[in-house]
Amino acid sequence: MVKPIVIYGDPILEIKSTEVKKETPGLQLLIRDMFETMFKANGVGLSAVQIAIPLRIFVIEAHIEKENFHFRGVFINPKILREFGDLTKHPEGCLSVPGIAALVERPSSIEMEWYDENWEYHKETFDGFAARIIQHEYDHLEGEIYVDKLDKMWRDMIDPTLELIEDRAIEIPYLIR
Numbered sequence: 517m518v519k520p521i522v523i524y525g526d527p528i529l530e531i532k533s534t535e536v537k538k539e540t541p542g543l544q545l546l547i548r549d550m551f552e553t554m555f556k557a558n559g560v561g562l563s564a565v566q567i568a569i570p571l572r573i574f575v576i577e578a579h580i581e582k583e584n585f586h587f588r589g590v591f592i593n594p595k596i597l598r599e600f601g602d603l604t605k606h607p608e609g610c611l612s613v614p615g616i617a618a619l620v621e622r623p624s625s626i627e628m629e630w631y632d633e634n635w636e637y638h639k640e641t642f643d644g645f646a647a648r649i650i651q652h653e654y655d656h657l658e659g660e661i662y663v664d665k666l667d668k669m670w671r672d673m674i675d676p677t678l679e680l681i682e683d684r685a686i687e688i689p690y691l692i693r
């Protein structure tokens with residue numbers, strides 16, 4: 517079921533999400549709802565806290581046709597073990613911060629461990645788009661949003677729009693909370 521998305525200004529986005537227990541009732545349903553909600557809003561990643569459930573889980577499904585890039589996954593209790601590589605700047609957007617994109621600087625590569633939807637353990641390194649989407653979603657689990665990582669120039673530029681979002685004064689083409 518498509519759930520309303522929590523948007524910027526809601527204090528729940530600042531909560532540090534808690535670990536998921538293996539026997540959490542409704543876990544598969546939650547995962548399904550997260551994918552449905554993300555697809556409906558045309559997103560490429562969604563953390564549970566963005567539908568007001570502060571558990572350490574995010575889902576990703578991204579295609580970039582011209583790069584021949586396809587990446588899908590369910591990430592439960594993820595832990596970024598290290599970040600490495602060059603710092604790179606790329607535009608990011610967020611379903612919780614509608615209508616805005618800004619350049620965010622991040623290390624190009626990460627090593628991460630996590631459990632998938634079948635509670636199988638994984639440990640892998642990622643770089644490029646995959647690493648960036650993961651880092652963005654991981655921040656949500658820590659109660660952080662990318663707009664708080666921006667340099668002053670970008671922040672000054674988007675501040676007026678952030679205020680509009682906080683005041684619910686812009687039109688958002690999907691269900692919000």
Ligand code: ZN
Nearest residue numbers: 609610611612
């Ligand atoms: Zn986001």
